Amino acid sequence: MKVSFLGAGAIGAMFGALLRESRSDLQVRLVVRGVFGDELMRNQCVEIVGPWGQKKVSMGCSSNCNDIAGSDFVFVTVKSQDTQSMLEDAASYLGNATVISIQNGINDTAYADFVPHDRLVMGMTSTNMAVTKPGQVSMQLNGVTMFGGPNGNQANQASRRVATLFQGIRVPGLHFALHENILGIRYNKLAINALGYASCLSNSNFINEAIGAKHWRRDIGLPIVRECRSVLKQASIQIERIPGRSDLSRLEKLMHLMEIPLLGQIIRMAIHSRFERNPIVFSLLQDLRRGKKTEVDSINGQFVKLAKRIGCEAPINDTIVSLTHELEGKPNPKFIAHEEIIRRLHRETTP
Ligand SMILES: NC(=O)c1ccc[n+]([C@@H]2O[C@H](COP(=O)([O-])OP(=O)(O)OC[C@H]3O[C@@H](n4cnc5c(N)ncnc54)[C@H](OP(=O)(O)O)[C@@H]3O)[C@@H](O)[C@H]2O)c1
Structure with missing residues (x-):
């Protein structure tokens, strides 16, 4: 199974690394940029800091959106103002992936031209992650991350698949769940x-x-x-x-x-x-x-x-x-x- 993150900074790199750690059969790709991204690309790994201590997790890191081709799940973790341009760059490579926004902001309509409704999932995380230095992210605060359907609709099949994907992560205080009123x-x-x-x-x-x-x-x-x-x-x-x-x-x-x-x-x-x-x-x-x-x-x-x-x-x-x-x-x-x-x-x- 292949999982990609578009615009992996604090949230994307941490969740990507935690997913990679949770399942040996998972191929994880991070699309990155900037000083933080350069370091990830150089080492092809993310250093994560949290209650587990400090750990390096290997995964594919690149600045090319074509690396996400063939993904089953594509997470969008750019800041909200970058959503449109990120989706435009990635549009040709999304294929049949389920696309998940883990962002602040109500940007469901920005996705409408790129992802069919039944493959779109909206997320909310109450955790706090921070880029602590190039190549390193730290979990500052644990908490729940929730998923549900877009445009105020109830949880769809796609959101159920996403919640299941996270079930392998075993970090004390980190929870992943569905919500019927994610809006x-x-x-x-x-x-x-x-x-x-x-x-x-x-x-x-x-x-x-x-x-x-x-x-x-x-x-x-x-x-x-x-x-x-x-x-x-x-x-x-x-x-x-x-x-x-x-x-x-x-x-x-x-x-x-x-x-x-x-x-x-x-x-x-x-x-x-x-x-x-x-x-x-x-x-x-x-x-x-x-x-x-x-x-x-x-x-x-x-x-x-x-x-x-x-x-x-x-x-x-x-x-x-x-x-x-x-x-x-x-x-x-x-x-x-x-x-x-x-x-x-x-x-x-x-x-
Ligand atoms: N961090 C948290 O604890 C937290 C908690 C709850 C919700 N959120 C929400 O989650 C979302 C992500 O937050 P974050 O803190 O992870 O942000 P972030 O650390 O700034 O990560 C976003 C990354 O995406 C990169 N990016 C933007 N456009 C790109 C493109 N076209 N191609 C490749 N990379 C691109 C950014 O690069 P540049 O820096 O060069 O722009 C940055 O490295 C936001 O909506 C935020 O409000 C964050």
Whole structure:
């Protein structure tokens, strides 16, 4: 059986290596690029770091999409903004493969010209993987990865095949499952990311310096959550809880509890020690620090697009998108103070 990954960075290289390790009969191919990819191509292996320690896993790594020809499964693990061009490059080699997106963003329609509906699977991973140096990826956080049908449909046969493929991976804390409402799961993750991405504009530690800061919580955090919820409600999208993870409702509840005088202080002290040492670092912040383009159009921007489609507006998320565009692609981005973000939100959202 042959499994390929298009655009193998943190997620693709880690899942590719874990699958390769799980079954001796599996041929795994990674399509890569850049400094990270050059190292993989030179050594034809990925170094993975996790609870198992450090391990080198051999597999085919190349920059040519024609290497995926004959695959049974093709995973797409590029950032959302690269989906269209990646699929265009790979289109002639997809054959009859089942194609699986493991990405943030609701990009199902981008796949429509390239993959028939019954061979398309949408995934969501709550894990956190990071490229730690060229050729090496590290599992920062374990968790569940879920699969289901595209366009809000229930799990299809193809998603069942994908969930089965992962059953051989035996790493404590890593789980793979089907979900009948994968769209609701993906939107829950997207709303959390929309909230987290707003904290990246100030180079803030998401929990301590954003959610833990009264003004950020009241004037940025809670308004974003309310706007995401309102758009989802008007679009009749039912969000689902991600097993084992804090979801939108819990984060919202946490923000409300932090408003209660004594209790709020206790919560702040409890989270401070935990997240000071192990901050949650969103990929948007990593991309901003590296002067790269970000995925914001597919995260906060997705709520803006969804709102437009159903005839309403998402001005708070729209402002977060604009502010992110002002920072991205610059070698030394000038991060924006909380007060300035609040001022801009006020200006853009007050009639
Ligand atoms: N990392 C996580 O923990 C995590 C968790 C949940 C969800 N996700 C989502 O999963 C997706 C993948 O994230 P990631 O962190 O794995 O991203 P990543 O590390 O940036 O990996 C994507 C890789 O694809 C490469 N690429 C882009 N276009 C290509 C092309 N045409 N040909 C060959 N390679 C190409 C990129 O190269 P360049 O760097 O040169 O662009 C990069 O090496 C994103 O949607 C992300 O939001 C990630």
